[in-house]
Amino acid sequence: MPTTQLDTRLPPPPPWAVRAAHAAALVTVPSGIWRLLLAAGFTAGYTEAGYEAMGFTGWGAVYVVGLTVGGELLALLTLGLIRPWGEVLPRWVPVVGGRRPNQRAVTVAAGLGAGVLTLALGQFAFWWAFPHQDMTPLGSTIAGILYLPLVAWGPLLAAVTLAHHRRRHAAGL
Numbered sequence: 001m002p003t004t005q006l007d008t009r010l011p012p013p014p015p016w017a018v019r020a021a022h023a024a025a026l027v028t029v030p031s032g033i034w035r036l037l038l039a040a041g042f043t044a045g046y047t048e049a050g051y052e053a054m055g056f057t058g059w060g061a062v063y064v065v066g067l068t069v070g071g072e073l074l075a076l077l078t079l080g081l082i083r084p085w086g087e088v089l090p091r092w093v094p095v096v097g098g099r100r101p102n103q104r105a106v107t108v109a110a111g112l113g114a115g116v117l118t119l120a121l122g123q124f125a126f127w128w129a130f131p132h133q134d135m136t137p138l139g140s141t142i143a144g145i146l147y148l149p150l151v152a153w154g155p156l157l158a159a160v161t162l163a164h165h166r167r168r169h170a171a172g173l
Contacts, residue, residue: 010167016159017082018082020160021078021160024075024152027152028071028149030149031071032068038054045135045138050134050135054134078110081161081163081164086106111158111161114158115158117157121153124144124151128141
């Protein structure tokens with residue numbers, strides 16, 4: 001099967017979109033590290049009773065690790081909106097490797113993802129407004145700080161998606 005070539009009519013992404021895409025890929029890291037600490041058996045700001053009640057052991061640890069890895073992988077997909085591997089999928093991708101993805105579907109999926117992330121993660125901006133009885137005061141503050149970058153994930157993805165759409169539209173693609 002021949003490999004699809006990159007479209008040379010597509011202008012490069014604007015520098016702000018490249019920075020926003022990299023920021024979107026990084027905002028999940030602080031909370032991910034915190035969740036991995038929980039899965040590894042550290043209370044990470046929870047009281048002993050709170051840690052036990054949350055069920056971070058056994059299958060709970062598997063869930064937390066899966067949530068972290070899945071979130072990191074989804075965040076990294078933002079880079080596909082600014083990088084060549086988002087225009088033509090790498091050959092190692094099963095079934096669709098070497099092909100050009102449907103860009104309308106990519107834009108719609110990224111836009112919907114940005115909306116869902118903004119709605120779902122926006123609550124972390126108000127972390128300190130709600131008491132957390134299962135956490136120590138210092139642990140609650142640290143967790144709030146580590147989760148605060150997630151609030152930016154949706155808006156950053158929306159901005160990069162808009163830049164991606166404008167680039168493609170300007171090139172007539």
